[in-house]
Amino acid sequence: MASHVPLLAVRPDEQSAFDTDMVKTRDFGATNGLMSPPSTMDDDFAEGPEAPMLPRVPPATRLPAAVRFPLVVLLSLSLSTLFYSLTADWIGVELAAISRTVEDEWQVGTVVAWKLAELSVAWYAGYDYKDLASLSCLSNLPYYFLLHTFYELHGLTCATALAIDMASIALPFALLRPLIHAHEPGRSPNQQVAHDPTISALMAVLGAAIYAVVVYGSLFTWLPAHLVFHFDHIRSVQHAHDATLHLLLGILIVPVGVATTHFLFTPAIGARGNPGITDPKLKPEAVRFDPEEASFAQTMAFNLGYGPDGFTKxxxxxxxxxxVLVACSAGNTLVRVLTTIDGTEPVGAVAWAGVWGLAATLTALAYGWAGNE
Incomplete structure (x- = not known):
């Protein structure tokens, strides 16, 4: 079955670069001379032969593994502190005006524990700096969107704070972790599809449009009244009433569209060992579904229409x-709203986080449909 993504087939003038027999073996991934870091959550499925070209590897990745993760944590916390200190006179005043006084030990502990949890998941999942920049953007954007829409913080203030959050977590990974296979430009069909500019642009628009529709639908109906009732110090709902679908799409298309494409679509299409999406006759090995012997994951996948062999790679x-995206978006929003914004209630924070979690879920489903999943 052909993919739903427009232009997913490799261009005809590039088809000659591939050997047909090699394509039909499903060994589309190349190690590029470097094995991806071990991961229990997001495997690159290293099954293909090595390519003659070596990727660019940050020198710091040669440090022992036991040293690199503590360095990531130290660098991330230090960069965050440094950047916020340098911009304190600019954005600190606005942020402090709406901030809750953090004095209790549980508040400080919650923030630090969540930061460590984010870094731990990202490190042991094998993510690179592009993954982390995208995930940080999608996880922190709901918080700053709330501050701008309902607390009247200047858009430039929110954008600067968001950039600091992204840089403080992405830069350490850029120094200490090489790019994953899917983010490396390569010659395999799947990599070329994942990095095709037209396809990436279409997927960015799709992701941003889904987020815009979900957020706009919530702002247009129930959400403002719900937040006013459960957030004590909301300054205005004028921005929420003035929001239009076109405005939201224009605002979200760059950060959200690019981030969802880099974090969800590109790794899913370009990962090693994927069944080839450029050959409509190529399918995973068929395995007759046996409900008595099948695992829970296989049963769930079969009931969702993924095929008798369960999930594809x-x-x-x-x-x-x-x-991971839904958990981080909802979790980060809850933690930051409840621990830093004065006058917030858990019910209101859950509602706001749920809107963005729903948008992330629908975007993933749309990308699954586009990739013929």
């Missing part, structure tokens, strides 16, 4: 990343 990568 592409579907597995997408499902894992979607789960």
């Amino acid at each position: 592409r579907g597995e990568v997408l499902a894992k990343r979607a789960a």
Whole structure:
């Protein structure tokens, strides 16, 4: 079955670069001379032969593994402190005006524990700096969107704070972790599809449109009244009433569209060992579904229409990343809203986080459909 993504087939003038027999073996991934870091959550499925070209590897990745993760944590916390200190006179005043006084030990502990949890998941899942920049953007954007829409913080203030959050977590990974296979430009059909500019642009628009529709639908109906009732110090709902679908799409298309494409679509399509999406006759090995012998995951996958052999490699990568994105978006929003914004209630924070979690879920499903999952 052909993929739903427009222009997914490799261009005809590039088809000659591939050997037909090699394509039909499903060994589309190349190690590029470097094995991906071990991961229990987001495997690159290293099954293919090595390519003659070596990727660019940050020198710091040669440090022992036991040293690199503590360095990531130290660098991330230090960069965050440094950047916020340098911009304190600019954005600190606005942020402090709406901030809750953090004095209790549980508040400080919750923030630090969540930061460590984010870094730990990202490190042991094998993510690179592109993954982390995208995940940080999608996880922190709901918080700053709330501050701008309902607390009247200047858009430039929110954008600067968001950039600091992204840089403080992405830069350490850029120094200490090489790019994953899917983010490396390569010659395999799947990599060329994943990095095709037209396809990436279409997927960015799709992801941003889904987020815009979900957020706009919530702002247009129930959400403002719900937040006013459960957030004591909301300054205005004028921005929420003035929001239009076109405005939201224009605002979200760059950060959200690019981030969802880099975090969800590109890794799912470009991961090693994927079944080839450029050959409509190529399918995973068929395995007769036996409900008595099948695992829970296989049964769930079969009931969702993924086939008798369960999830494909592409579907597995997408499902894992979607789960991480929803958990981080909702979890980070809850933690930051409840611990830093004065006058917030858990019911209101859950509602706001749920809107963005729903948008992430629908985007992942749309990318699954586009990738023929």
